[in-house]
Amino acid sequence: MAFSLFHEPSFGDKIQTVKNSLHLKALMASMFSISARFNISPDDESSPTSSMSNWPSHAHFHHLAKGFIDQALDEFDDEPPPICVTQALVLCTFYELARGVRGHAWRLLGTCVRVAYEQRLHLIDSMAPGPTKPPSTLSELLKWSEMEERRRVWWVIWQMDAFASTVRKSPAAIDQAINETYLPVSDDAWFQTKYQSSCFLDPIPTERSKKLLKSGNNSDMAWFVVVNSIMRDAQVLARGNINGALSDLMPGDDAGFHSLKYYFHGHFRKAQSSEDGRQLSVLIRALQQTVAALPGRLSYQGGYLSFGDVPSADNPAQPRSEPREDSAQHAVFLMSQLARFMIYHHLAFGEILLGTIFSESGGSPSFGWSATPRSERERLSNSEGLRNCLEASDNIYAVISRSSERHVEWTNPFLASTVWLAASLQILRKVFAPATRGDLSEQESKIDVLSGVCQRYTDFWDTPRSLLQNLDTLEDRLLKKKTEMAAMEAQSVSCFESRNTGQRGFPVAADVSGRNHVENFQFATGMGPESNNPLAQSPVEPQPVDRGHGGGLSLSPYTSMGREDWIDSRRDILDNMEAANYPTGNLEMPYFSPSEGFAGFPEADQELSLFISTLVG
Numbered sequence: 001m002a003f004s005l006f007h008e009p010s011f012g013d014k015i016q017t018v019k020n021s022l023h024l025k026a027l028m029a030s031m032f033s034i035s036a037r038f039n040i041s042p043d044d045e046s047s048p049t050s051s052m053s054n055w056p057s058h059a060h061f062h063h064l065a066k067g068f069i070d071q072a073l074d075e076f077d078d079e080p081p082p083i084c085v086t087q088a089l090v091l092c093t094f095y096e097l098a099r100g101v102r103g104h105a106w107r108l109l110g111t112c113v114r115v116a117y118e119q120r121l122h123l124i125d126s127m128a129p130g131p132t133k134p135p136s137t138l139s140e141l142l143k144w145s146e147m148e149e150r151r152r153v154w155w156v157i158w159q160m161d162a163f164a165s166t167v168r169k170s171p172a173a174i175d176q177a178i179n180e181t182y183l184p185v186s187d188d189a190w191f192q193t194k195y196q197s198s199c200f201l202d203p204i205p206t207e208r209s210k211k212l213l214k215s216g217n218n219s220d221m222a223w224f225v226v227v228n229s230i231m232r233d234a235q236v237l238a239r240g241n242i243n244g245a246l247s248d249l250m251p252g253d254d255a256g257f258h259s260l261k262y263y264f265h266g267h268f269r270k271a272q273s274s275e276d277g278r279q280l281s282v283l284i285r286a287l288q289q290t291v292a293a294l295p296g297r298l299s300y301q302g303g304y305l306s307f308g309d310v311p312s313a314d315n316p317a318q319p320r321s322e323p324r325e326d327s328a329q330h331a332v333f334l335m336s337q338l339a340r341f342m343i344y345h346h347l348a349f350g351e352i353l354l355g356t357i358f359s360e361s362g363g364s365p366s367f368g369w370s371a372t373p374r375s376e377r378e379r380l381s382n383s384e385g386l387r388n389c390l391e392a393s394d395n396i397y398a399v400i401s402r403s404s405e406r407h408v409e410w411t412n413p414f415l416a417s418t419v420w421l422a423a424s425l426q427i428l429r430k431v432f433a434p435a436t437r438g439d440l441s442e443q444e445s446k447i448d449v450l451s452g453v454c455q456r457y458t459d460f461w462d463t464p465r466s467l468l469q470n471l472d473t474l475e476d477r478l479l480k481k482k483t484e485m486a487a488m489e490a491q492s493v494s495c496f497e498s499r500n501t502g503q504r505g506f507p508v509a510a511d512v513s514g515r516n517h518v519e520n521f522q523f524a525t526g527m528g529p530e531s532n533n534p535l536a537q538s539p540v541e542p543q544p545v546d547r548g549h550g551g552g553l554s555l556s557p558y559t560s561m562g563r564e565d566w567i568d569s570r571r572d573i574l575d576n577m578e579a580a581n582y583p584t585g586n587l588e589m590p591y592f593s594p595s596e597g598f599a600g601f602p603e604a605d606q607e608l609s610l611f612i613s614t615l616v617g
Contacts, residue, residue: 003152003156003187003220003221004152004187004190004191005087005090005091005149005152005153005156006087006149007145007148007149007190007191008191009191014084015027015028018082018084020072022068022071022072022075023072023081023082023084023085023088024084025064025068026065026068026069026071026072026084026085026088027084027085027087027088029061029062029064029065029068029088030061030062030065030069030087030088030089030091030092030095031088031091032056032058032061033058033059033061033062033065033091033092033095034058034091034094034095036055036056036057036058036061037058037409037460037461038409039055039058058095062092062095065088065091065092065095066092068088069085069088069089069092072085072088073085073089073111073115080115080118080119081115081118081119083119083149083150083153086112086115086116086119086121086153087153089108089111089112089115090112090153090156090157090160092108093105093108093109093111093112093160094156094160096108097109097160097163097164097414098413098414098461098462098463099461099462099463099464100463100464100466101163101164101167101168105164106164106168109157109160109161109164109173110173112157112160113157113161113173113174116153116154116157119150121150121151121153121154121157121181122154122174122175122178122179122180122181123178123180123181124147124150124151124154124180124181124182125147125151125180125181125182125200126180134195134197135195141193141195142193144195145190145193148184148185148190151181151182151183151184152184152221154181155181155183155184155221155225157174158174158179158225159224159225159228159414160414161173161174162228162229162231162232163414165232166231166232166235167417169235172232176203177203179200179201180200181200182198182199182200183198183199183200183201183212183217183219183221183222183225183226184198184219184221184222185198185217185219185222186217186218186219186220187219189219196216196217196219197215197216197217198215198217198219198222199211199212199214199215199217201225201226201229205229205230205233205282205283205285205286206282206285206286206289208226208229208230208286208290209226209286209289209290209293210289210293212226212293213293218295220298220324220328220332223290223294223295223298223332224328224331224332224335226290227287227290227291227332227335227336227339228335228339230283230286230287230290230339230343231335231338231339231342233279233283234280234283234339234342234343234346235342237279237280237346280343280346280347283339283343284343287336287339287340287343290336291336294332297325297328297329298328298329298332299329300329300330300332300333300399302371302398302402303402304402304403305321305326305329305330305399305402305403305404305407306321306326306404307321307323307326307327307403307404307406307407307409307410308321308322308323308326308404308410309404309406323410324410326403326404326407326410327407327410327411330399330403330407330411331411331412331415333395333399334396334399334415334418334419335415335418337392337393337395337396337418337422338392338418338421340388340389340391340392341388341389341392341393341421341425343388344384344385344386344388344389344392345385345389346385347384347385347386347388348385348386348388348389370391370394370395371394371395371397371398371399389425390425390429392422392425393421393422393423393425393426393429394446396418396419396421396422396450397422397426397446397449397450400419400449400450400453401449405456408453408456408457408460408461409460413457413460413461413463416453416454416457416458416461416463416467417463417467419450419453419454419457420450420454420467420470420471422450423446423447423450423451423454423471424470424471424474426443426446426447426450427447427471427474427475427478428478429443430443430444430447430475431475431478431479431482432478432482447471451468451471454467454468454471455468
């Protein structure tokens with residue numbers, strides 16, 4: 001989203017007032033580190049013009065800015081630096097975070113927050129008990145404009161903190177309980193020095209859009225912050241979920257999965273409470289209200305976003321709009337879909353964990369315009385959490401496919417991770433959802449488009465290449481998990497049938513100990529040549545099971561047995577594998593007793609739940 005950190009009409013006067021040359025160099029270098037990315041030829045976007053070819057790169061300016069900022073901060077032992085140095089620090093931090101929330105960028109953000117606290121940017125309007133009295137004199141109006149510049153510095157830092165702490169699944173650096181600075185007003189009002197009232201970001205999610213509407217502030221950035229705050233609130237709830245407790249768990253890490261087993265057996269059950277459900281309901285209502293209250297120019301309705309591109313000869317009727325307007329609409333829509341995912345991935349995780357992913361449920365609330373056909377929404381209406389996650393992915397694809405290819409230049413690079421999330425969910429659907437040839441082609445097309453946008457973000461903003469690398473390998477990893485799930489399901493059915501004939505699990509005899517690890521694995525999972533398991537005899541990939549609910553993702557493996565029998569059969573497998581001294585690794589399932597009030601763990605691999613629960617980050 002295009003958002004002005006500086007008051008453009010008076011910027012020339014501003015730099016004239018900066019008497020310290022070091023501070024001025026820090027500010028200019030940090031600004032050039034951003035603007036130099038746009039140093040391209042208007043005729044050839046892939047190469048600079050001859051007159052520009054010798055200009056320093058954005059990386060060069062960033063290197064200079066870091067040095068100047070460090071020197072400038074060293075000048076202030078016990079005093080806060082001036083606002084121009086803070087602005088330079090903000091731009092430098094933005095540059096680093098766009099490249100990835102790595103250790104250096106994370107720590108630099110912490111410096112931003114500390115400097116902002118020193119300057120009391122979090123308390124700019126703390127003395128205002130309610131709507132402030134409009135300025136009545138020119139000096140009061142200029143003072144309001146000066147404070148507005150400081151408010152914008154604060155809210156940019158807030159946005160960076162929300163983004164970085166979400167990606168790292170860590171607590172935010174900013175204390176949300178002490179945030180007494182009004183939301184920023186529109187650029188137009190600020191640039192024209194026209195006073196506009198505003199409001200605080202209310203601590204109650206359902207009150208935020210109401211307060212903003214009542215204030216009369218229709219700023220793009222203010223509405224974006226409100227939607228962003230709902231997303232962040234939903235992500236914070238995950239601290240009581242699996243991704244908060246085991247955020248560093250790596251696939252294939254045996255020790256990690258033993259920790260996962262312990263976590264599920266103890267902490268997870270204690271962490272889940274009726275309060276979590278109430279909070280999610282509040283966030284759902286808050287998101288609904290906010291989307292419904294958006295100003296018309298910010299409410300995306302499925303049209304084409306040209307981002308200022310001239311209509312092509314092939315489509316002369318294509319509308320042309322202002323890049324800033326399209327950028328704002330695009331950013332708010334993507335953030336609303338990310339908030340939707342953050343809310344509903346809690347439910348999707350629970351649907352997998354508790355085996356209710358195909359249980360009947362009521363209709364879904366409306367979140368404005370949607371690209372998903374009604375038939376598809378009805379087909380997955382009994383998978384409320386997962387359906388909303390997939391619909392959010394479809395909507396992200398829809399707005400991107402209807403945007404100019406150059407839209408990445410006008411949008412916040414932080415949104416690249418949201419596009420990556422949408423691509424990941426499409427890959428999940430491709431692997432696990434039954435699809436016709438036409439559906440499969442459509443899914444592959446969506447994945448290609450979303451992956452291509454991720455690539456353009458990387459090319460222009462240097463967003464992490466690891467996002468692309470993860471997408472490249474994700475399908476293969478999920479296919480492997482799908483095969484393992486099918487193997488575990490087949491073995492569960494086998495164990496269940498064996499119990500009905502008087503046997504307990506599969507026979508573990510002396511011949512098991514005589515096998516090597518590979519043979520033991522084949523024997524234990526029914527995947528070896530001695531097995532009657534059709535999966536071991538056919539190269540055809542196992543198909544998801546239709547449980548009679550009209551299709552959808554098949555993530556729960558038990559079919560013909562009850563849940564308690566399924567759990568007991570899993571126990572038999574693991575007990576016997578342990579007796580055979582087989583290293584179960586990531587096939588090990590947590591031990592649960594139905595008598596303890598837990599509904600079971602009806603999915604054959606923990607990493608799938610980890611994937612659903614920890615896609616972001």
